[in-house]
Amino acid sequence: MTAAERAPLLQVRDLRTYFYTRAGVVKAVDGVDFAVQRGEIVGLVGESGSGKSNVCLSILNLVPKPAGRIVSGEIVLEGTNLLGLSERAMRTVRGRDVAMILQDPLSSLNPVFTVGDQVGEALRVHGRVSGDLRERVIGALQKVHIPGASTRLRDYPHQFSGGMRQRVMAAIAISCAPKLLLADEPTTALDVTIQAQFLQLMRELREGDLGILYVTHDLGVVAQLCDRVLVMYAGQIVESGTVEQVFHAPRHPYTAALISSVPVLGAKRRRLYQIEGQPPNPLAPPAGCRFHPRCPQADDQCRAAMPEPATDGNVTYRCWHPLNGRLSVTP
Amino acid sequence: MTQTAITPLLEVNQLTKRFPLRRSLALWREPPAVRAVEQVSFQINEGATYGLVGESGSGKSTIARLVLLLEKPTAGEVRFAGESIFPMRGRPLRAYRSRVQAVFQDPSSSFSPRMRVSEILGELPMLHQGLRGQARRERVSGLLELVGLPPAYAGRFPHEFSGGQRQRLAIARAISTNPRMLVLDEPVSALDVSIRAQVLNLLADLQQQLGLSYLLIAHDLAIVQQVSDMIGVLYLGHLVEECPSEELTAQPLHPYTRALLSAVPVPDPARRAKALPLQGEIPSALDPPPGCVFHTRCPLALPRCAAEEPPLITVAPHHQVACHLVPGQVSP
Numbered sequence: 270m271t272a273a274e275r276a277p278l279l280q281v282r283d284l285r286t287y288f289y290t291r292a293g294v295v296k297a298v299d300g301v302d303f304a305v306q307r308g309e310i311v312g313l314v315g316e317s318g319s320g321k322s323n324v325c326l327s328i329l330n331l332v333p334k335p336a337g338r339i340v341s342g343e344i345v346l347e348g349t350n351l352l353g354l355s356e357r358a359m360r361t362v363r364g365r366d367v368a369m370i371l372q373d374p375l376s377s378l379n380p381v382f383t384v385g386d387q388v389g390e391a392l393r394v395h396g397r398v399s400g401d402l403r404e405r406v407i408g409a410l411q412k413v414h415i416p417g418a419s420t421r422l423r424d425y426p427h428q429f430s431g432g433m434r435q436r437v438m439a440a441i442a443i444s445c446a447p448k449l450l451l452a453d454e455p456t457t458a459l460d461v462t463i464q465a466q467f468l469q470l471m472r473e474l475r476e477g478d479l480g481i482l483y484v485t486h487d488l489g490v491v492a493q494l495c496d497r498v499l500v501m502y503a504g505q506i507v508e509s510g511t512v513e514q515v516f517h518a519p520r521h522p523y524t525a526a527l528i529s530s531v532p533v534l535g536a537k538r539r540r541l542y543q544i545e546g547q548p549p550n551p552l553a554p555p556a557g558c559r560f561h562p563r564c565p566q567a568d569d570q571c572r573a574a575m576p577e578p579a580t581d582g583n584v585t586y587r588c589w590h591p592l593n594g595r596l597s598v599t600p
Numbered sequence: 601m602t603q604t605a606i607t608p609l610l611e612v613n614q615l616t617k618r619f620p621l622r623r624s625l626a627l628w629r630e631p632p633a634v635r636a637v638e639q640v641s642f643q644i645n646e647g648a649t650y651g652l653v654g655e656s657g658s659g660k661s662t663i664a665r666l667v668l669l670l671e672k673p674t675a676g677e678v679r680f681a682g683e684s685i686f687p688m689r690g691r692p693l694r695a696y697r698s699r700v701q702a703v704f705q706d707p708s709s710s711f712s713p714r715m716r717v718s719e720i721l722g723e724l725p726m727l728h729q730g731l732r733g734q735a736r737r738e739r740v741s742g743l744l745e746l747v748g749l750p751p752a753y754a755g756r757f758p759h760e761f762s763g764g765q766r767q768r769l770a771i772a773r774a775i776s777t778n779p780r781m782l783v784l785d786e787p788v789s790a791l792d793v794s795i796r797a798q799v800l801n802l803l804a805d806l807q808q809q810l811g812l813s814y815l816l817i818a819h820d821l822a823i824v825q826q827v828s829d830m831i832g833v834l835y836l837g838h839l840v841e842e843c844p845s846e847e848l849t850a851q852p853l854h855p856y857t858r859a860l861l862s863a864v865p866v867p868d869p870a871r872r873a874k875a876l877p878l879q880g881e882i883p884s885a886l887d888p889p890p891g892c893v894f895h896t897r898c899p900l901a902l903p904r905c906a907a908e909e910p911p912l913i914t915v916a917p918h919h920q921v922a923c924h925l926v927p928g929q930v931s932p
């Protein structure tokens with residue numbers, strides 16, 4: 270094994286993506302570090318506005334301009350810092366190495382072309398057509414389990430259900446055999462039974478070397494699908510580790526509170542644990558630890574200084590008073 | 601059973617709603633229609649919560665809209681405290697509207713942006729109870745306090761609130777008429793995960809304090825189970841199973857209920873789903889399958905299922921199922 274093969278597929282270091290708005294600076298991503306290995310599914314979980322989508326957009330260098338800007342950091346894909354690439358080189362990376370699936374496939378599919386045309390176009394652009402294009406398109410649609418692929422390729426996107434459209438998006442995304450797949454809330458709009466089918470598809474796709482960064486606000490999806498998880502709060506990763514560790518022995522009070530506040534099927538409680546207060550104002554996040562106004566253990570140190578990431582075994586957390594490794598918040 | 605002695609607060613009997621398509625090509629034939637709700641019956645007791653679950657398009661919101669008189673039924677009736685609601689006119693109708701209020705998924709769209717909180721919350725008490733001046737101001741403060749908002753917010757506009765606070769405001773407005781029942785259609789789906797528990801706990805507290813009954817609609821099974829006493833499972837407009845909330849996970853009987861339960865992602869990596877997900881998609885409500893509506897996706901379907909519609913049968917006290925295999929091959 271060479272050093273490059275042992276290094277992670279994707280290594281993000283100290284990423285900062287800010288928006289310069291009239292009302293002030295929004296630090297959408299503020300000092301984020303993580304890695305994705307080959308064949309690994311990493312969950313990125315957090316509430317609305319915590320910065321999840323902007324992590325993905327930063328990796329693709331698609332942060333909305335001119336307000337949004339990557340102000341610092343490194344995004345290293347197989348040894349290459351993507352932030353140092355020209356826009357032209359970046360376009361190749363986007364088509365060939367990194368693919369993305371979004372929550373709303375209708376916005377990314379062209380309504381006036383058939384699904385077959387669009388999958389065929391994706392295959393052609395990436396020069397992966399040997400032999401009959403039609404056969405290749407059918408093969409791509411079959412790989413994502415679209416029933417009746419040979420007839421459905423003549424249909425238009427609006428003739429597909431939400432779940433089937435997401436599969437078409439997956440077919441297009443993997444048509445270039447990418448190394449990294451960014452999935453930004455792909456099942457948020459889907460029914461649970463259709464979501465379960467899509468999660469199964471994700472598991473099949475990563476059997477190979479594909480690394481997947483899976484964005485969601487659903488802790489259940491993370492627990493069911495992912496190998497590791499990154500918990501985001503107000504632009505920062507407050508805890509990361511294997512799903513077993515983070516779910517069974519969270520170190521950060523926010524992670525613990527979030528897990529405790531979710532109702533679990535078959536485990537009815539008189540009252541749910543509730544996190545007090547509101548998510549922070551992105552224009553004026555709290556000083557010190559960003560979670561301190563809502564944290565039951567906050568003290569003067571938490572209010573004064575931002576905790577730096579600390580690593581203990583395979584878990585990394587940002588907290589002055591980490592929990593001792595048990596789900597210890599009690600309702 | 602002692603239970604049967606209690607008159608339910610809300611009785612839904614054989615409720616059916618079809619939406620006919622405008623253009624009918626052949627006048628002599630029955631025009632095609634979306635079969636949104638098909639002969640659904642259930643009851644809600646005083647002070648209890650009835651949860652309706654089902655996937656998108658299963659008819660949950662249509663039932664809510666029928667109960668709220670926002671839609672006319674094709675057939676069937678709804679009784680509230682013994683009175684049939686669809687024929688109501690005049691004073692009984694006004695009384696019903698103040699007794700049954702609603703909270704929807706997106707509260708921002710239901711507030712007029714130019715009305716202050718004091719007007720939003722004072723409007724219905726003024727109309728229904730004739731509250732004015734100081735009495736009205738006190739009522740507004742009281743409502744804000746009940747839903748956990750500072751009374752000082754009375755002068756604010758809805759857009760100055762966060763999503764969770766706006767939902768509290770919607771709940772305050774709903775209880776401003778002293779209702780006996782709230783219809784809650786996806787009340788927390790638009791909220792952040794950390795805010796959902798706050799709103800669900802608030803709803804539980806208000807139910808205790810005010811003795812409210814709830815008709816709760818949500819696609820999140822865990823939330824519905826957390827809150828409900830009884831649960832009804834809808835598939836393509838049909839009620840396929842009904843049971844007490846604890847039995848939903850302990851003893852689900854209908855193959856669809858089981859499939860739905862196993863598709864819910866449990867937030868515990870030690871409890872990963874082992875069963876393969878349900879295949880296929882929900883058929884069109886314009887042309888629902890004959891026989892059992894679920895037979896096209898059912899892993900256990902028999903030839904009989906495609907031909908004969910299974911009746912809803914009672915298998916245990918308060919537990920009803922519509923499946924040819926129950927009781928029978930489906931082991932509990």
Ligand SMILES: Nc1ncnc2c1ncn2[C@@H]1O[C@H](COP(=O)(O)OP(=O)(O)OP(=O)(O)O)[C@@H](O)[C@H]1O
Nearest residue numbers: 288295297316317318319320321322323333336551
């Ligand atoms: N174009 C923009 N201009 C100004 N601020 C923006 C812009 N896009 C995003 N932001 C801000 O950046 C922060 C992070 O947004 P982002 O979309 O990454 O969050 P998210 O975690 O993906 O949220 P969601 O779960 O709602 O998708 C938010 O506070 C958001 O308001």
Ligand SMILES: Nc1ncnc2c1ncn2[C@@H]1O[C@H](COP(=O)(O)OP(=O)(O)OP(=O)(O)O)[C@@H](O)[C@H]1O
Nearest residue numbers: 619634636655656657658659660661662663819885
């Ligand atoms: N006004 C209408 N005209 C025609 N069809 C309608 C109308 N309202 C609802 N429907 C149809 O009735 C069926 C039931 O819809 P309904 O909104 O009740 O489902 P739901 O269970 O609330 O779904 P969701 O979870 O997506 O909110 C669907 O097929 C829907 O398309």
Ligand code: SF4
Nearest residue numbers: 558561564571588589
């Ligand atoms: S640093 Fe302090 S405020 Fe922040 S999570 Fe840890 S204990 Fe709570």
Ligand SMILES: [Mg+2]
Nearest residue numbers: 321322323453
């Ligand atoms: Mg997002």
Ligand SMILES: [Mg+2]
Nearest residue numbers: 660661662785
């Ligand atoms: Mg609905």
